[in-house]
């Protein structure tokens with residue numbers, strides 16, 4: 001049985017804005033859809049999951065209580081989502097490994113929210129009982145790489161032309177990892 005961290009944590013960002021980091025809930029569906037709609041096109045073409053697709057949003061929200069998946073959001077006082085992060089335990093011989101995703105609304109970036117969410121998703125990963133977390137980032141996503149490097153992740157591999165963006169262009173995929181325990 002894995003541990004579930006349900007606590008909501010209010011935080012004040014470097015720019016003075018306040019948000020609460022808490023688990024994704026079923027009634028976040030509409031807010032998560034709006035969050036996906038406002039993500040910059042530059043980011044959307046590089047994301048693994050299309051957060052503008054209602055099917056994907058439904059899949060994420062329906063998995064909010066899934067055993068091997070933890071999803072957290074950063075919400076404003078009015079309930080709008082400004083950050084999303086998830087860790088999902090892999091299967092088979094990698095069942096001790098969790099795969100992380102992280103994204104922050106563009107107007108909330110460079111204020112420490114990504115770092116706070118990354119810390120919270122690490123805790124969730126520990127609760128899931130995984131020993132290692134990985135993040136898969138396209139080589140062109142320099143901001144994403146910088147934040148995980150600062151958090152102690154190191155590059156474990158590069159898969160050549162392994163991912164394609166929404167325009168069909170192929171990109172090198174960087175796998176970064178951190179050993180939780």
Ligand SMILES: CC(C)(COP(=O)(O)OP(=O)(O)OC[C@H]1O[C@@H](n2cnc3c(N)ncnc32)[C@H](O)[C@@H]1OP(=O)(O)O)[C@@H](O)C(=O)NCCC(=O)NCCS
Nearest residue numbers: 101102103104109110111112113114115141143144146147
């Ligand atoms: C990556 C991302 C989550 C960072 O969120 P954030 O809230 O801006 O992160 P922080 O404010 O905590 O930044 C932490 C550090 O990461 C580094 N960093 C963040 N964005 C950066 C950028 N665009 N370029 C260079 N370094 C960057 C900086 O060192 C920064 O510290 P500083 O602001 O004190 O210099 C956000 O840019 C994002 O959602 N990007 C699109 C999705 C993505 O690439 N996700 C990662 C792969 S799943």
